[in-house]
Amino acid sequence: MKIGVFICHCGNNISAAVGVELVARHALRLPGVVCAHTIHHACSEPGQLLIQKCIREKGLNRVVIGACSPRVHEATFQRVLVQAGLNPYLLELANLREQCSWVHEDREAATRKAIDLIDMAVGKVARLQPLLSSKVDVNKRTLVIGGGIAGIQAALDVADSGHEVVLVERTPTIGGNMARMDKVFPTLDCSACILTPKMVELATHPNITLHTYSEVEQVSGFVGNFKVQIRKKARLVDMEKCTGCGACTLKCPIKAPAEFNLGLDKRGAVYIPFPQAVPHIPVIDKSICTYVLKKKCGLCQKICPTDAIAFEQQDEVLEEEFGAIIVATGYELMDWTVYGEYGHGKYKDVITSLQYERILSASGPTGGHIRRPSDGKEPEVIAIIACVGSRDAAHGRPYCSSVCCMYSAKYAMLTREHLPNSRVYIFYMDIRAYSKMYEEFVQRAQEKYGANYVRGRVSKVFERNGRLVLQGADTLLGQPVELEADLVVLAVGITGTASTIALAKKLNISHDEYGFLTESHPKLRPVESSTPGIFIAGACQSPKDIPLTVAQASSAASKVLGLISHDKLETSPLVAEVNIRRCVGCFRCLDVCPFSAIEEQVLRDGSKVARVNPALCQGCGLCSAICPPAAIALSGFTDDQLISQMEGLCSQNPV
Amino acid sequence: MSKLGYFPGCSLEHSALEYDQSSRYVCRKLGIELVELPDWSCCGAHAAHHTQHKLACALSARNLSIATTLGLGSVVAPCPACYSGLKFAQTALKNDPQLKEKFKNELKLDCNAEGKVFSLVELLSQLAPETLKAQVKVDLGELKVVAYYGCLLVRPPKLVQFDDPENPSSMDDLLTAAGVQMLPWDYKVQCCGAVLAVSNPDIQLKLSGDILQMAKLAGAEAVAVACPLCHANLDLRQAQINKYCGSKFKLPILYFTQVMGLAFGASPKELGIDKHMVAAGPLLSKAGINQA
Structure with a gap:
């Protein structure tokens, strides 16, 4: 030795x-x-x-x-x-x-x-x-979960290199939150102009299969060899027959708040989320359609010129195999109605940032004219409150949402362009404009567009004589301030989503307390998840603007390409192994294994013992620890190795 | 909950005697037995917690230990400042076993950390609305009232852990059960200026004036309060507010227990309503209640 x-x-x-x-x-x-x-x-x-x-x-x-x-x-x-x-x-x-x-x-x-x-x-x-490590084959197909800008970019990058991609999106259309936005900082190009061509490219790409209105149901396997069940929810519309004419959506008598417009207007029970939706095919909301609920109406079916309404359609479960997975499930705004000081949501003209995007958008509920929700009037004074649910430990959100400073400046510009006689006030704590052309953007909002920046938090919003009143402090003047406004836009903080947490459990990847997915190393492995072969991109990892999201999506794509460029992968030899002469077949190891790596093996005498699938085993050691007759050894961490390690500690070698 | 320690505090013995009278009346009607803590001492008020953490804790711990000695599980303090002081001390002792031990050994103060410290609003909120409704004898349905909570009744939220700190509803619920028409408004927890009335009266007069203004805008005929200091600022100083703000408010300020007492059939005199600076007579006559 x-x-x-x-x-x-x-x-x-x-x-x-x-x-x-x-x-x-x-x-x-x-x-x-x-x-x-x-x-x-x-x-x-x-x-x-x-x-x-x-x-x-x-x-x-x-x-x-x-x-x-x-x-x-x-x-x-x-x-x-x-x-x-x-x-x-x-x-x-x-x-x-x-x-x-x-x-x-x-x-x-x-x-x-x-x-x-x-x-x-x-x-x-x-x-x-x-x-010695062994080798396994690598499946070259990639699964992308989430059809926002991150998922779209990652899917296109992988597909453009000639590899097959399947994209699964939970909602009836791709586009994500970016599709809701009007113009995007720092160049103020219209979001639709840069996003919708990518959406079409994705849908028509020969290497990409798109499953909208679908969810990942179950995931098993390991890097290079994932098995995934995808549930294609029944749209009740035949996608082959439908031409997307939209006649059904005009006739439907049922109304419900439109998700895409964040409740600012209504949609029918059969609806296309927005005019540029991809695929441009309606979906029937089974929870409100009277034909689904009580077999009454069926108007859409009667008027459909191509007989595409298919009430008999059932959910379909697909079984697919992939070598790599990219998770790009995006973000939500936190539930700001916990803020009693802003009225718990009781004032119609206190709205969220994303709702304001829809009001500004030409395809939005007001056709791009700024009108406040309560009475449809043009607002004269618009107040924006920054950091609602960001940098606020009292509401359990200590982190910065990173985009609100920038879109607040954007709102000031767009508002003044739409309504030149309006006045815009932005209540802020600090301005964080760190990226390329960002600080200049904020300066422009102040100097060229006359945005009034007030440094201080708003402590209260209430109604007085039909106007909204904001009370707060101007901490630069050291004085309390009161402002009467017609419309209040809350820059609501970004949060991870409950559905991402549920997905993370299926994928066996880690997430933090806010629902953001955890990267493998904060500096050196920013797009790898905690599980090999699963990568993360976009705001599902942390609040991010569009440039960073796209960069991270491309980075995840390049990691995937690096992985599937191999025909075979080396597996770690640090895996568990069962000594079949000691195994009594109690299969407690099977219960504790988080990776489903334990199998039943029938010996020639008919007795059953455990067997470890070395390709699935991650070497966590749980089975080895729980095994009553100590029949399972973990290579690199065997009993005699660990005892020898302890002996080293206890040997009291002289210093 | 039927029997618990009662800590009136200094205000309820003097300037807010009518809060004491009406609190005792309402509790009696609702079958709650209040045992006034014998030989209770000052809660320390603002002076103590601005001076020293330990002093503030010790003053309230003394009162809590009297309740413990008598075997009273919980204590109720109608005055929010007393309530805050007691709750603060109890929480501090719960979280700091060393301090608790020190008080026990050096000051001979032994407090039951498990018993609950209630404000009167919180205590009555534990009752089912039906229990309250069963006591209602006089219909006050014509009376339009806003509930004003002030700062300490529902704050700080981590300490109090009762009701919504920004938009509370507990007092509204109690008075609604008593048959009063409660109006929604936005100044439920706005600052009345508190003790600035002494050191910097201009600020207090402005802040209290704003509260009365918003109550008026909401359509209120009276303001219900649960704090002697709020009451003093809004009632005792209402004439000064009018002078300072150039307003003409004549808004009766009633303790919420007085409003409940009226509904339960007590005479205004029994509840000490005749002690206020802004006369409630005209309002009560309108509601069909004689001042006598």
Whole structure:
């Protein structure tokens, strides 16, 4: 046994709190250790070369590196071993940074702890065995979940490279929230002009299959080999026969608040969400259609010129296989009616930012004329309140929604263009305009468009003599302010959605308390989810503007292309294995396995034992921990390896 | 809930005697037995919590420990400042076992942390509306009233954990059950100026004037309150408000317990309605109630 120990300074990240030289000298006295060095940056080229040189010259057959978390550089150091001719699994990392130097201030105690960590690593590394990975085929098809701008961009990027894509969208049309917007900052180009061509391109792309009004029902499998059930909800309209003439939508006598216009107007029970919807085919709302509910009416069926209304249609469940998945499920506005100070939603002329987008939009409920919801009058004074549900820990939303400062400035510009005699007030805490051309945009709103910026929160909105009154403070003047307004637009904070959380559970990927999906590493793996082969893009990860969303979508697409460019994938050999002579067939492992990797295996004598599917196993170790007769071993973490590690800790090696 | 400790506090002994009378009357009618804490002491009011956290806690802890000694589970304080002080101390002792231990050993104060501290509005809100309705003898359906909650009754929300801090409805519900016509309005929790009446009266007169103005706009004939200080600012100082704002308000300000008492059949005198600066007589006559 020839063990080499390398202790990293990590600049001074580790050496500031840990006596690295002392740790290295101590390591030299441990059984089996033939060399011990300190390195300024073990991950840098000189560091890697030193490790390889020692492996070759001293004939090392086990390596311990005391550096950062394995999450950061385990793969780097495994490559170092491979290049020096060693099996990569003969490496043990001691985390002297995140779990030692960064969290301790007492140098002496931190050094003692570092020595303990090295004792443990040396104890374990002596028992490690070479492991070999196996290979599995990679399915080249990609599933994109969500048909907003993120999903559209990602799907087009993957499909343009010649690979097959399936896009699943929950609502009857693609387009997402961006389709609701009027003009978009910082260039004020019309959202529809840049989005709808992409929607059409997606729908007609030879490599893309589009399933709208559909949901992902169940997901199993693993990177390169996902099996997905997709529920195509019954539209009750035959998509083959329908020409999208819209005659049915005009005749339907039932009315309900239109989702696309956020309740500002009504739609029928059979409806096309908006004029540029893709596909341009109506859907029947089964919860209100009187024909569905009580077999009365059926007017749409009578007038349809192509006989496309299909009340008998049933949901259809498709089974598809994919190699990679991109999740792009977007965002919602948080429920602002928790704000009693703004009236809990009782004032008709206190509206959300997205509702104002619809009012500004030429295809919106007012045809692009700014009219307030209560009486249809043109407002003279428009007040915008920023940070409603953002940067507000009292309402459980401590984070910044990142786009509201910019669209507030946009609203000031568009409002003054529509109504030159109007006055616009923006109540803000800080202006966050950090991206390209953003600060200039806000300046333009102030200087050219005369937006009145008032720094301070609005503490109360109420009605007096038929006008809305805003009370708050101007913190620059140090004075209370009161403003009478005709229309109040709340810049409502962005939140993750309940449906994304439900999807995350099906996909076995992690999310935070606000419903945003968690990336694998906040800086270095921003589009990877916690599960290999599943990528995330757009506002489902965090609040984002359109430029960043598109950039992240393209980034996710390029990660997918990187993955499916391989014909075969190496699987990790750090998987569980069942000793069938010890297994008693209780199958408690089957209950605890989060990845459905345990199968039943029938032996020749007819008895049933457990078997681990190594392609599915993620090496979490739950089965190994729960197995009553200790019949399951996790490679790289076997009982004797862990006991040897503990012995290292308990050996009281002299310092 | 039928028997609990009663902490009147200083106001209810003097300037708000009628709040005390009417609170006791309403509780008696509703079968709630109030046991006035013997030898109760000052809650500390604003002075204590501006001086020292521990002092503020100790003053209220003394009163809570009297209730504990008598075996009274819960305590009710009609005055929101007293209520806030007691609730604050109880929460502080619940969250800080060391402080609790210290009070026990050094000051011999042992408080039951499990009992509840109620404001009178919160206490009566525990009753079923039918219980209230059963006591109604006089129809006040003609009376148009707005409920004014002030600052401390429903705030701070984390401490109080009762009703909506921005748009409360509990007092409205109580008085609706008593048969009064409650009007919606937007100044339920607006600041009345509180003790600025002493140090900076201009601000208080403006703020209280705004409240009366909004009550008038809402169509109210009277304002129901649950706080002696709110009452003093809106009633006692209404003439000063009129002088300062150039207004002509003559808006009776009644404790919500007085309104309930009227509905339950008490005479205005029994409820101390004759003690107010702005006479409620004309209003009550209109509602068919004689002042006597």
